[in-house]
Amino acid sequence: MEQQSSKHEYVKQHLQKEITEGNYEAGEKLPSENRLCDYFKVSRVTVRHALQNLENDGLIYRKQGIGAFVNDQNMKSNLVRLTDFSEDMRLAGLESSSRLISLKKVDPVKEVNEILEVRPDMKLIRVDRIRLGSGKPVAFDITWLPPGYGQLLFDEDLTTQTIYNVIEEKYEIPILAGSYKITAINADDYIANQLNISQNDAVLEIDRCSRTTGDKKVYFQKRYYNPAHVSYVMELSRNDESETSSKDGLPLKEFSPKFAK
Incomplete structure (x- = not known):
């Protein structure tokens, strides 16, 4: 497994791959936090951080006290992430x-x-x-x-x-x-x-x-x-079928720093 500093990224990437490859259907519930902790052998805060990033990316949504569910990937999502x-x-x-x-x-x-x-x-x-x-x-x-x-x-x-x-x-x-x-x-x-x-x-x-x-x-x-x-x-996206896109502006898809090498 990767270094301690990137454990949440490892968990996030694994779950993201499972979701984007269609191993979970829209609306399907992800394993519980306890099961994810056991599976990845990480702490609960690591799992919660990974789930938070997936939610920020629009791949999942969470219901308090129930769990995390897979979003419909055809829906408009905000892909702005909180990174260090x-x-x-x-x-x-x-x-x-x-x-x-x-x-x-x-x-x-x-x-x-x-x-x-x-x-x-x-x-x-x-x-x-x-x-x-x-x-x-x-x-x-x-x-x-x-x-x-x-x-x-x-x-x-x-x-x-x-x-x-x-x-x-x-x-x-x-x-x-x-x-x-x-x-x-x-x-x-x-x-x-x-x-x-x-x-x-x-x-x-x-x-x-x-x-x-x-x-x-x-x-x-x-x-x-x-x-x-x-x-x-800044990356913007437009859904041509949306009746609100012209009134509310284009939804923000990504806003991220780019670094010169």
Whole structure:
């Protein structure tokens, strides 16, 4: 089996193949989480993450307390996925790694505390990392976590592991959803130094907040991409038989980063 960091991807790909090859019919129930855990010899959080990705891809739907069911593949689906940096790099054929700049407790940041929905006087854990694709500085991350989650990172090797890895695989806290905001900014001196670019060069800023069960905020992150190495591509689809396509616009099929090699 693949490394611990990609177990959920292994489970997802196996189930996806079973579904797309027609081994399950539309509306058919998948095996229970317990059976999938036993079959793949993985934890329940790994199975839940794989199922969440299949649901995000529109291949399955879930009924609370009943189970997961196969979607009609002819139906319109939203294929936007929530991925972490190592997954993005692997899909791009690049080797992911990180350079840890700092990991420390910091004073409250009004904007961040509000986003994380924690007390305004609560100190946070801040992680600054350069994200590398095959040795090149592709992105620079500043991540804030509530102390309950952040303290889990202090004994971990964040040069080879992602926060997703640690939170999900080791502590079985599933990252189930997230919100993204994409803007363009001019890099200040600190960001420019980390990305080996000039101050005031344009960078792509991705603000993302990841959530776990009960819509609880796990971390808020500002990622700064060097546009020389990454661009975002949007894929739209249109069902000519749909009466709503012209009124509601084209449904988003895929929105994903593309990396230069």
